[in-house]
Amino acid sequence: MIISCPPKVLISEVGPRDGLQSIKTAMPTPAKLRWISALAAAGLKEIEVGSFVPPKLLPQMADIHDVVAHALTIPGLHVAVLAPNLHGSERAFEAGVHKVTLPVSVTNEHSMANIRKTTAQMIEEVREIVALRDARFPGVQIEAGVSVAFGCTIAGAVSDEETLRMCVAMAECGVDEVGLSDTSGYANPTQVRRLFRRLQSELGGKAGGAHFHNTRGQGLANVVAALEAGVTTIDSSQAGLGGCPYAPGATGNIVTEDLAFLLEAMGYDTGIDIDALIAARAILAEALPGEALYGHVPDAGVPKGFHYADGRVPSAPQPEGCLLGAAQ
């Protein structure tokens, strides 16, 4: 069955940033560059390639200039980075990135712990970053990534109103879009559906994408709810790279491979070749020995009879299935 014009969803790959910053090992730069190229070749159209942060804070990101320079040579790739402040944003703008994501916490507690600024100070910082962009780097897109939007490890429950207040403040600062981040895996589908609908009704065209962590295994369930609310950009990380050193087995972002399968199976066109995406894991396995690589689709393959939303069929055969007596 070929669907003539399936709806599109953009998977924004954040593994090279959110994944790599959350593990102890620093990935060698040449491997990072090969990895980013392989991800782009698998059809990922936007990659958050790193953070502009002090190397002494996150040594894994010390090569950010080389990484950005390489990513910018990949035709058609939308090169995104994270920057937590004015200084980092300025360096990012100067490096020529296409998009800067600013992490903005809903709660003061998380804001202080994460970026050592109150939320009020961060709003002021965002205003300055937008002013700098407007004055000197007009083509660069700015997204506010609203952290702990669904709950906070320090402050606990976060109300819709608190989150929406910060989102509106961000829109008023002049950012291009405002996404919602489930920083610690607190979100549930009911909340996701409700909050993204309210975000769209408050911000219209500035309502942005969804950034889910799979801490409690709820990531793809939350994606289903986000899709229902009309979200068209979803962040994820190859192999669910990342996690939390204090919670063994707690994965980082949702797994790009499993997300791509979910979306394509549901009829959303991502442009991704799942087999090529899975092949890119070999670079991670080699460069990050001992690091857990998550994901189910890489083990199980796509189902027999699977086709992509745009009608393509997989290039590789699927692994053999299994049958047992009295299966259900």
Added chain:
Amino acid sequence: MIISCPPKVLISEVGPRDGLQSIKTAMPTPAKLRWISALAAAGLKEIEVGSFVPPKLLPQMADIHDVVAHALTIPGLHVAVLAPNLHGSERAFEAGVHKVTLPVSVTNEHSMANIRKTTAQMIEEVREIVALRDARFPGVQIEAGVSVAFGCTIAGAVSDEETLRMCVAMAECGVDEVGLSDTSGYANPTQVRRLFRRLQSELGGKAGGAHFHNTRGQGLANVVAALEAGVTTIDSSQAGLGGCPYAPGATGNIVTEDLAFLLEAMGYDTGIDIDALIAARAILAEALPGEALYGHVPDAGVPKGFHYADGRVPSAPQPEGCLLGAAQ
């Protein structure tokens, strides 16, 4: 926030059957009995405790009579089993179980491989099983668990019409309810939503629950879609026990612990105590050394500020969260 009358969802625990039949080790009977008691004590109201199948085919189920006898002593527990044929069903009825699930494949290919009968032969068998029940064991509930309802490892894609045809045949045989099983992890949320809605419109009150395998990591995403379609019974397995010996890392059923958290966080009352449920894993860890125990909530705990749908708060404190520089 206390919700006065939250909707209820029944989690039907299938670990002692679908989980244990899919792993190589046979769990010692005393551990099995302790495990089933612990699951019931954690609030699970229905447990599929095993299969009535020939011990030479599934030695893991050789102690089914002892297991059923024990389960029937647990107050309030709805004791379910699987039986693939008339002979097994008769033994199950005689043992005094409350419910028998019959695995009925949509495709001839899967039916022959799984139970060595064509689908037409199986329909005839179900008719005889219902007649036996009606004649001699009128109180026992019969569910048809319609296998490969969303796709088949042997036959490939399965159309809604093929699946619904078998469901209608089952209802006409006189079973009490007809559930849909995603035997090999083929389902996607779009398909789940559509097919359960059609099932309900075809079968009304005989439309049954959802049985998902997490082979491709899509299990909880499919649950969200099933809930939207009005499904109120979901099968799952503690620790996602099971899997497929030919696909390393491919888990079995969806994980009860993560499902219970999903449902309670969404506002569905399951009656389960997640901490007690997690504690029951220790019995598995001891009795099945080396067996992978899946699940995210057991590692991460419930979020700070979490409460159950009925207003209860967790009995145990949550593990410490983590924060890193420039998290999103």
